Amino acid sequence: MFRGLYTAGSSLITNNKKIDVVSNNVANINTTGYKKDLVLIESFEDTLISKMNGSMPVENFKGAPKVEIEDKGDYFKASAKGGYFRVQTHTGISYHDKAEFTVGQDGYLKTFYKNSEGNADAGYGYKILGNKGPIYVGEGQLNIDEDGNVFVDGEQIDKIVMQPHPSVIGTMGSGIKLERIETNFNQGQLITTGNTLDFAIKGEGFFTIETEEGIRYTRNGSFKLNVDKKLVTSEGYNVIGPYGPIILDGEEISVAPNGDLMVDGEVIDGFEIVNIKNVRDLRKTGEGLFKMAEGIEPIEEEFTGQVLQGKLEKSNVDPIKEMVEMMTLFRGYESSQRVIKAYDDTIGKAVNEIGKV
Numbered sequence: 001m002f003r004g005l006y007t008a009g010s011s012l013i014t015n016n017k018k019i020d021v022v023s024n025n026v027a028n029i030n031t032t033g034y035k036k037d038l039v040l041i042e043s044f045e046d047t048l049i050s051k052m053n054g055s056m057p058v059e060n061f062k063g064a065p066k067v068e069i070e071d072k073g074d075y076f077k078a079s080a081k082g083g084y085f086r087v088q089t090h091t092g093i094s095y096h097d098k099a100e101f102t103v104g105q106d107g108y109l110k111t112f113y114k115n116s117e118g119n120a121d122a123g124y125g126y127k128i129l130g131n132k133g134p135i136y137v138g139e140g141q142l143n144i145d146e147d148g149n150v151f152v153d154g155e156q157i158d159k160i161v162m163q164p165h166p167s168v169i170g171t172m173g174s175g176i177k178l179e180r181i182e183t184n185f186n187q188g189q190l191i192t193t194g195n196t197l198d199f200a201i202k203g204e205g206f207f208t209i210e211t212e213e214g215i216r217y218t219r220n221g222s223f224k225l226n227v228d229k230k231l232v233t234s235e236g237y238n239v240i241g242p243y244g245p246i247i248l249d250g251e252e253i254s255v256a257p258n259g260d261l262m263v264d265g266e267v268i269d270g271f272e273i274v275n276i277k278n279v280r281d282l283r284k285t286g287e288g289l290f291k292m293a294e295g296i297e298p299i300e301e302e303f304t305g306q307v308l309q310g311k312l313e314k315s316n317v318d319p320i321k322e323m324v325e326m327m328t329l330f331r332g333y334e335s336s337q338r339v340i341k342a343y344d345d346t347i348g349k350a351v352n353e354i355g356k357v
Contacts, residue, residue, distance in 0.1 A: 033221070036183070
Protein backbone atom coordinates (compact mmCIF):
# COMPACT_ATOMS: atom_id res chain seq x y z
CA MET A 1 0.00 0.00 0.00
CA PHE A 2 2.65 2.50 1.05
CA ARG A 3 4.72 1.77 -2.07
CA GLY A 4 1.78 2.88 -4.22
CA LEU A 5 1.49 6.04 -2.12
CA TYR A 6 5.17 6.81 -2.67
CA THR A 7 4.83 6.17 -6.42
CA ALA A 8 1.92 8.60 -6.71
CA GLY A 9 3.78 11.12 -4.55
CA SER A 10 6.86 10.96 -6.77
CA SER A 11 4.68 11.65 -9.81
CA LEU A 12 3.09 14.62 -8.03
CA ILE A 13 6.46 16.15 -7.15
CA THR A 14 7.90 15.60 -10.63
CA ASN A 15 4.85 17.03 -12.41
CA ASN A 16 4.95 20.06 -10.13
CA LYS A 17 8.54 20.79 -11.21
CA LYS A 18 7.67 20.25 -14.87
CA ILE A 19 4.78 22.73 -14.53
CA ASP A 20 7.21 25.32 -13.12
CA VAL A 21 9.59 24.84 -16.06
CA VAL A 22 6.84 24.99 -18.72
CA SER A 23 5.36 28.09 -17.04
CA ASN A 24 8.76 29.78 -17.23
CA ASN A 25 9.00 28.88 -20.93
CA VAL A 26 5.58 30.39 -21.61
CA ALA A 27 6.50 33.55 -19.67
CA ASN A 28 9.56 34.01 -21.92
CA ILE A 29 7.88 33.51 -25.30
CA ASN A 30 8.69 37.11 -26.25
CA THR A 31 12.16 37.23 -24.65
CA THR A 32 14.84 37.82 -27.30
CA GLY A 33 17.26 34.92 -27.65
CA TYR A 34 15.56 32.83 -24.94
CA LYS A 35 16.15 29.07 -25.10
CA LYS A 36 13.47 26.85 -23.64
CA ASP A 37 14.14 24.37 -20.86
CA LEU A 38 13.26 20.70 -20.94
CA VAL A 39 12.69 18.47 -17.92
CA LEU A 40 14.23 15.02 -18.25
CA ILE A 41 12.77 12.40 -15.93
CA GLU A 42 13.64 8.81 -15.16
CA SER A 43 12.22 6.02 -13.06
CA PHE A 44 13.60 5.00 -9.73
CA GLU A 45 15.63 1.80 -9.80
CA ASP A 46 13.69 -1.36 -10.68
CA THR A 47 14.39 -3.90 -7.95
CA LEU A 48 14.11 -7.68 -8.03
CA ILE A 49 11.21 -9.22 -6.14
CA SER A 50 11.41 -12.80 -4.88
CA LYS A 51 9.08 -15.44 -3.56
CA MET A 52 9.96 -15.81 0.09
CA ASN A 53 8.29 -19.09 1.08
CA GLY A 54 7.18 -22.29 -0.58
CA SER A 55 8.76 -24.49 -3.20
CA MET A 56 9.86 -23.06 -6.54
CA PRO A 57 7.83 -24.22 -9.55
CA VAL A 58 9.68 -26.25 -12.18
CA GLU A 59 9.15 -23.54 -14.82
CA ASN A 60 11.30 -21.14 -12.80
CA PHE A 61 14.37 -23.23 -13.61
CA LYS A 62 14.79 -22.16 -17.23
CA GLY A 63 18.50 -22.61 -17.74
CA ALA A 64 20.91 -19.99 -19.02
CA PRO A 65 19.37 -16.67 -20.11
CA LYS A 66 19.22 -15.72 -23.78
CA VAL A 67 19.73 -12.31 -25.35
CA GLU A 68 18.26 -10.82 -28.51
CA ILE A 69 20.12 -7.74 -29.72
CA GLU A 70 19.57 -5.31 -32.59
CA ASP A 71 22.25 -2.97 -33.94
CA LYS A 72 20.54 0.38 -34.60
CA GLY A 73 23.65 2.07 -35.93
CA ASP A 74 24.62 4.41 -33.12
CA TYR A 75 23.08 2.30 -30.35
CA PHE A 76 21.97 -1.24 -29.47
CA LYS A 77 18.53 -2.47 -28.48
CA ALA A 78 18.56 -5.64 -26.41
CA SER A 79 16.06 -7.90 -24.64
CA ALA A 80 16.76 -10.79 -22.27
CA LYS A 81 14.79 -13.95 -21.66
CA GLY A 82 15.41 -15.65 -18.33
CA GLY A 83 17.80 -12.94 -17.12
CA TYR A 84 18.27 -9.24 -16.48
CA PHE A 85 20.49 -6.37 -17.56
CA ARG A 86 21.90 -4.31 -14.73
CA VAL A 87 22.36 -0.53 -14.84
CA GLN A 88 24.48 1.35 -12.30
CA THR A 89 22.61 4.56 -11.34
CA HIS A 90 23.51 7.28 -8.84
CA THR A 91 21.37 5.65 -6.18
CA GLY A 92 21.77 1.94 -6.84
CA ILE A 93 21.53 -0.89 -9.37
CA SER A 94 18.45 -1.11 -11.58
CA TYR A 95 17.33 -4.41 -13.19
CA HIS A 96 15.66 -4.63 -16.61
CA ASP A 97 14.77 -7.33 -19.10
CA LYS A 98 15.09 -4.76 -21.92
CA ALA A 99 17.83 -2.19 -22.43
CA GLU A 100 19.08 0.32 -24.98
CA PHE A 101 22.72 1.35 -24.76
CA THR A 102 25.63 2.74 -26.74
CA VAL A 103 29.39 3.11 -26.38
CA GLY A 104 30.05 6.36 -24.53
CA GLN A 105 32.94 8.71 -25.19
CA ASP A 106 34.72 7.15 -22.22
CA GLY A 107 34.55 3.73 -23.90
CA TYR A 108 31.97 2.15 -21.54
CA LEU A 109 28.60 0.70 -22.48
CA LYS A 110 26.07 3.26 -21.24
CA THR A 111 22.42 4.21 -21.45
CA PHE A 112 21.66 7.35 -23.43
CA TYR A 113 19.05 9.86 -24.52
CA LYS A 114 18.33 11.32 -27.95
CA ASN A 115 19.72 14.84 -28.41
CA SER A 116 18.13 17.60 -30.51
CA GLU A 117 19.65 16.06 -33.68
CA GLY A 118 18.10 12.67 -32.84
CA ASN A 119 21.45 11.02 -32.11
CA ALA A 120 22.29 8.82 -29.13
CA ASP A 121 24.05 10.92 -26.47
CA ALA A 122 25.56 9.03 -23.53
CA GLY A 123 27.05 12.10 -21.85
CA TYR A 124 24.75 11.69 -18.85
CA GLY A 125 24.09 7.98 -19.33
CA TYR A 126 24.48 5.22 -16.75
CA LYS A 127 26.98 2.39 -17.11
CA ILE A 128 25.79 -1.10 -18.04
CA LEU A 129 27.16 -3.70 -15.64
CA GLY A 130 28.57 -7.09 -16.51
CA ASN A 131 29.69 -9.86 -14.20
CA LYS A 132 33.02 -8.04 -13.71
CA GLY A 133 31.59 -4.54 -13.30
CA PRO A 134 31.15 -1.75 -15.87
CA ILE A 135 31.78 -3.05 -19.39
CA TYR A 136 34.65 -1.27 -21.14
CA VAL A 137 34.71 -1.50 -24.92
CA GLY A 138 37.01 1.36 -25.90
CA GLU A 139 37.33 1.77 -29.65
CA GLY A 140 37.23 -1.94 -30.38
CA GLN A 141 34.70 -3.88 -32.45
CA LEU A 142 31.78 -4.83 -30.18
CA ASN A 143 29.80 -8.04 -30.55
CA ILE A 144 27.29 -9.68 -28.18
CA ASP A 145 26.11 -13.23 -28.77
CA GLU A 146 22.77 -14.83 -27.85
CA ASP A 147 24.14 -16.00 -24.48
CA GLY A 148 24.99 -12.40 -23.52
CA ASN A 149 28.74 -12.86 -23.88
CA VAL A 150 30.47 -9.58 -24.78
CA PHE A 151 33.30 -9.72 -27.32
CA VAL A 152 35.68 -6.89 -28.23
CA ASP A 153 37.80 -7.50 -31.33
CA GLY A 154 36.88 -11.18 -31.08
CA GLU A 155 37.95 -11.63 -27.45
CA GLN A 156 35.38 -12.28 -24.71
CA ILE A 157 35.64 -9.67 -21.97
CA ASP A 158 32.43 -10.09 -19.94
CA LYS A 159 28.80 -11.13 -19.89
CA ILE A 160 26.08 -8.50 -20.12
CA VAL A 161 23.14 -10.48 -18.72
CA MET A 162 22.79 -11.96 -15.23
CA GLN A 163 20.84 -15.07 -14.29
CA PRO A 164 18.66 -14.45 -11.21
CA HIS A 165 17.96 -16.88 -8.42
CA PRO A 166 15.00 -19.16 -9.20
CA SER A 167 13.01 -17.47 -6.40
CA VAL A 168 12.98 -14.19 -8.37
CA ILE A 169 9.53 -13.63 -9.87
CA GLY A 170 10.07 -10.23 -11.50
CA THR A 171 10.95 -6.59 -10.94
CA MET A 172 9.15 -3.68 -9.33
CA GLY A 173 9.56 0.07 -9.84
CA SER A 174 9.03 2.87 -7.34
CA GLY A 175 7.84 5.85 -9.37
CA ILE A 176 9.67 8.59 -11.23
CA LYS A 177 12.14 11.33 -10.37
CA LEU A 178 13.60 14.47 -11.90
CA GLU A 179 16.87 13.57 -13.65
CA ARG A 180 17.87 17.07 -14.74
CA ILE A 181 16.76 20.21 -16.55
CA GLU A 182 18.32 20.70 -19.96
CA THR A 183 18.22 23.68 -22.31
CA ASN A 184 17.16 23.32 -25.94
CA PHE A 185 19.53 25.45 -28.05
CA ASN A 186 17.71 25.10 -31.36
CA GLN A 187 17.62 28.23 -33.53
CA GLY A 188 14.75 30.64 -32.90
CA GLN A 189 12.99 32.60 -35.64
CA LEU A 190 14.85 35.67 -36.93
CA ILE A 191 12.82 38.89 -37.10
CA THR A 192 13.72 42.16 -38.83
CA THR A 193 13.89 45.25 -36.61
CA GLY A 194 15.82 47.67 -38.80
CA ASN A 195 17.79 48.84 -35.75
CA THR A 196 21.49 49.36 -36.59
CA LEU A 197 22.61 47.96 -33.22
CA ASP A 198 20.45 44.84 -33.35
CA PHE A 199 22.37 41.70 -34.35
CA ALA A 200 21.38 38.06 -34.74
CA ILE A 201 23.44 34.90 -35.15
CA LYS A 202 22.22 32.56 -37.86
CA GLY A 203 23.57 29.16 -36.96
CA GLU A 204 25.42 28.01 -33.86
CA GLY A 205 27.40 30.36 -31.63
CA PHE A 206 27.16 32.99 -28.89
CA PHE A 207 28.12 36.62 -28.41
CA THR A 208 30.71 37.03 -25.65
CA ILE A 209 29.76 39.37 -22.79
CA GLU A 210 31.87 40.76 -19.94
CA THR A 211 30.13 41.06 -16.55
CA GLU A 212 31.27 41.72 -12.98
CA GLU A 213 31.09 37.96 -12.34
CA GLY A 214 33.15 37.04 -15.40
CA ILE A 215 32.62 36.04 -19.03
CA ARG A 216 29.09 35.19 -20.11
CA TYR A 217 27.50 34.13 -23.40
CA THR A 218 24.24 35.20 -25.03
CA ARG A 219 22.11 34.88 -28.15
CA ASN A 220 20.39 38.19 -27.44
CA GLY A 221 21.97 40.69 -29.85
CA SER A 222 19.93 43.73 -28.80
CA PHE A 223 22.84 46.09 -28.06
CA LYS A 224 23.36 49.83 -27.63
CA LEU A 225 26.18 52.36 -27.26
CA ASN A 226 26.96 53.90 -23.87
CA VAL A 227 28.43 57.36 -23.29
CA ASP A 228 31.93 56.01 -23.97
CA LYS A 229 30.82 54.62 -27.37
CA LYS A 230 31.22 51.08 -26.05
CA LEU A 231 28.83 48.44 -27.37
CA VAL A 232 26.88 47.11 -24.38
CA THR A 233 23.86 44.96 -23.56
CA SER A 234 20.60 46.39 -22.25
CA GLU A 235 21.93 45.83 -18.73
CA GLY A 236 25.14 47.75 -19.48
CA TYR A 237 27.54 44.79 -19.82
CA ASN A 238 30.36 45.14 -22.34
CA VAL A 239 30.16 43.17 -25.59
CA ILE A 240 33.59 41.63 -26.18
CA GLY A 241 35.63 41.46 -29.35
CA PRO A 242 39.04 39.83 -29.97
CA TYR A 243 40.80 42.77 -28.28
CA GLY A 244 38.39 43.50 -25.43
CA PRO A 245 35.33 45.78 -25.18
CA ILE A 246 34.06 46.93 -28.60
CA ILE A 247 34.19 50.70 -29.22
CA LEU A 248 32.19 52.04 -32.20
CA ASP A 249 32.86 55.75 -32.70
CA GLY A 250 31.51 56.88 -36.05
CA GLU A 251 28.47 57.57 -38.16
CA GLU A 252 27.83 54.39 -40.16
CA ILE A 253 28.05 51.00 -38.43
CA SER A 254 27.83 47.73 -40.34
CA VAL A 255 28.80 44.08 -39.86
CA ALA A 256 30.21 41.38 -42.10
CA PRO A 257 28.73 37.84 -42.02
CA ASN A 258 31.80 36.58 -40.12
CA GLY A 259 31.24 39.14 -37.33
CA ASP A 260 33.72 41.84 -38.39
CA LEU A 261 32.46 45.31 -37.42
CA MET A 262 32.96 48.28 -39.72
CA VAL A 263 32.65 51.98 -38.90
CA ASP A 264 32.36 54.37 -41.86
CA GLY A 265 33.46 51.57 -44.20
CA GLU A 266 36.58 50.56 -42.25
CA VAL A 267 36.97 47.33 -40.24
CA ILE A 268 37.85 48.40 -36.69
CA ASP A 269 36.82 45.39 -34.56
CA GLY A 270 34.61 42.33 -34.54
CA PHE A 271 32.37 40.18 -32.37
CA GLU A 272 34.01 37.42 -30.36
CA ILE A 273 31.61 34.70 -31.55
CA VAL A 274 32.12 31.50 -29.57
CA ASN A 275 30.77 28.28 -31.05
CA ILE A 276 30.58 26.03 -28.01
CA LYS A 277 30.42 22.31 -28.66
CA ASN A 278 29.59 21.26 -25.09
CA VAL A 279 26.46 23.42 -24.80
CA ARG A 280 25.07 20.86 -22.36
CA ASP A 281 27.45 22.32 -19.78
CA LEU A 282 26.09 25.87 -20.13
CA ARG A 283 24.00 27.20 -17.24
CA LYS A 284 21.51 30.06 -17.30
CA THR A 285 22.37 33.04 -15.09
CA GLY A 286 19.44 35.32 -15.93
CA GLU A 287 19.14 38.31 -18.28
CA GLY A 288 19.55 36.00 -21.27
CA LEU A 289 23.11 35.08 -20.26
CA PHE A 290 24.84 31.73 -19.94
CA LYS A 291 28.00 30.60 -18.17
CA MET A 292 29.96 27.37 -18.17
CA ALA A 293 29.31 24.94 -15.32
CA GLU A 294 31.76 25.10 -12.43
CA GLY A 295 35.10 23.52 -13.27
CA ILE A 296 34.30 22.97 -16.97
CA GLU A 297 35.97 24.78 -19.86
CA PRO A 298 34.16 25.45 -23.15
CA ILE A 299 35.07 23.22 -26.08
CA GLU A 300 35.13 25.62 -29.00
CA GLU A 301 34.63 24.96 -32.70
CA GLU A 302 35.06 27.23 -35.70
CA PHE A 303 32.18 29.65 -36.21
CA THR A 304 30.49 28.74 -39.48
CA GLY A 305 27.31 30.77 -39.12
CA GLN A 306 26.45 34.35 -40.04
CA VAL A 307 25.99 37.56 -38.09
CA LEU A 308 23.05 39.60 -39.41
CA GLN A 309 22.45 43.28 -38.72
CA GLY A 310 19.03 44.78 -38.07
CA LYS A 311 17.63 41.43 -36.93
CA LEU A 312 16.98 39.68 -33.62
CA GLU A 313 16.43 36.05 -32.72
CA LYS A 314 13.11 35.28 -31.05
CA SER A 315 12.79 32.63 -28.36
CA ASN A 316 12.55 29.05 -29.59
CA VAL A 317 9.43 28.39 -27.50
CA ASP A 318 6.44 27.06 -29.43
CA PRO A 319 3.46 28.54 -27.52
CA ILE A 320 0.95 25.96 -28.81
CA LYS A 321 3.11 22.98 -27.80
CA GLU A 322 3.86 24.51 -24.40
CA MET A 323 0.17 25.14 -23.65
CA VAL A 324 -0.74 21.59 -24.66
CA GLU A 325 2.08 20.32 -22.43
CA MET A 326 0.80 22.48 -19.58
CA MET A 327 -2.73 21.05 -19.83
CA THR A 328 -1.36 17.49 -19.96
CA LEU A 329 0.73 18.12 -16.85
CA PHE A 330 -2.23 19.58 -14.94
CA ARG A 331 -4.31 16.49 -15.74
CA GLY A 332 -1.49 14.24 -14.58
CA TYR A 333 -1.11 16.31 -11.42
CA GLU A 334 -4.83 16.02 -10.63
CA SER A 335 -4.74 12.25 -11.24
CA SER A 336 -1.86 11.85 -8.77
CA GLN A 337 -3.78 13.93 -6.23
CA ARG A 338 -6.81 11.63 -6.53
CA VAL A 339 -4.65 8.53 -6.10
CA ILE A 340 -3.03 9.97 -2.97
CA LYS A 341 -6.43 10.91 -1.56
CA ALA A 342 -7.71 7.37 -2.20
CA TYR A 343 -4.70 5.93 -0.34
CA ASP A 344 -5.22 8.41 2.48
CA ASP A 345 -8.87 7.42 2.82
CA THR A 346 -7.96 3.74 2.81
CA ILE A 347 -5.30 4.20 5.48
CA GLY A 348 -7.74 6.25 7.55
CA LYS A 349 -10.30 3.43 7.44
CA ALA A 350 -7.65 0.87 8.35
CA VAL A 351 -6.68 2.89 11.41
CA ASN A 352 -10.10 4.06 12.58
CA GLU A 353 -12.47 1.24 11.60
CA ILE A 354 -10.60 -2.03 11.16
CA GLY A 355 -8.71 -1.35 14.39
CA LYS A 356 -12.05 -1.36 16.28
CA VAL A 357 -12.93 -4.89 15.24
